[in-house]
Amino acid sequence: MKPPYYAVLFSNCLRNQDDVFYQNLSQNLxxxxxxxxxxxxxESYRNPDGKGITISYWENLEAVARWKKHSEHLVxxxxxxxxxxxxxxxxxxxxxxxxxxxNP
Amino acid sequence: MKPPYYAVLFSNCLRNQDDVFYQNLSQNLxxxxxxxxxxxxxESYRNPDGKGITISYWENLEAVARWKKHSEHLVxxxxxxxxxxxxxxxxxxxxxxxxxxxNP
Numbered sequence: 001m002k003p004p005y006y007a008v009l010f011s012n013c014l015r016n017q018d019d020v021f022y023q024n025l026s027q028n029l030x031x032x033x034x035x036x037x038x039x040x041x042x043e044s045y046r047n048p049d050g051k052g053i054t055i056s057y058w059e060n061l062e063a064v065a066r067w068k069k070h071s072e073h074l075v076x077x078x079x080x081x082x083x084x085x086x087x088x089x090x091x092x093x094x095x096x097x098x099x100x101x102x103n104p
Numbered sequence: 105m106k107p108p109y110y111a112v113l114f115s116n117c118l119r120n121q122d123d124v125f126y127q128n129l130s131q132n133l134x135x136x137x138x139x140x141x142x143x144x145x146x147e148s149y150r151n152p153d154g155k156g157i158t159i160s161y162w163e164n165l166e167a168v169a170r171w172k173k174h175s176e177h178l179v180x181x182x183x184x185x186x187x188x189x190x191x192x193x194x195x196x197x198x199x200x201x202x203x204x205x206x207n208p
Binding site: 011 | 107111113115119147149150151155156157159185189190191192193194195196197198199200201202203204205206207
């Protein structure tokens with residue numbers, strides 16, 4: 001995918017890393033995201049202290065807005081606020097430039 | 105910091121997580137970044153499999169360009185390509201919108 005495209009940076013701090021309900025919710029949500037029109041990709045990382053980030057990439061802002069209001073995503077957002085996260089930040093970005101390196 | 109500002113997404117896969125030279129280099133580099141004009145902040149995460157991301161935030165694209173060419177950063181970039189990483193991606197983004205949540 002050539003820029004410009006869009007990234008949603010979801011930085012968060014998980015209350016309980018052994019929350020099986022959360023793990024299932026995340027897994028299902030990821031599968032749903034992958035099916036959305038305009039979806040490009042997703043990467044997700046978490047440190048041992050519970051802080052992590054999920055970045056999803058989208059072709060346009062319409063796709064970002066649609067995913068924000070997706071029914072299963074709304075349920076997950078509520079669970080996130082009420083149970084899963086002590087805090088989070090969401091940043092919507094336009095990716096304007098990129099390069100990739102791979103070691104031979 | 106209110107948007108718009110800029111984010112550099114550095115996704116990478118570390119060859120050897122026990123590379124002490126890399127760990128020192130990263131720590132020094134982070135201290136250098138924090139001193140640069142236009143620096144806003146930095147977040148960094150790594151999964152147990154060695155895949156991780158560092159995101160640095162900057163006030164403007166001039167600051168991004170200056171940091172890219174900073175002498176110690178250039179040394180680190182070379183070590184990254186030659187030794188530390190099996191692959192990486194760099195994405196430069198404009199942050200256009202954000203919101204934050206904190207649980208009481």
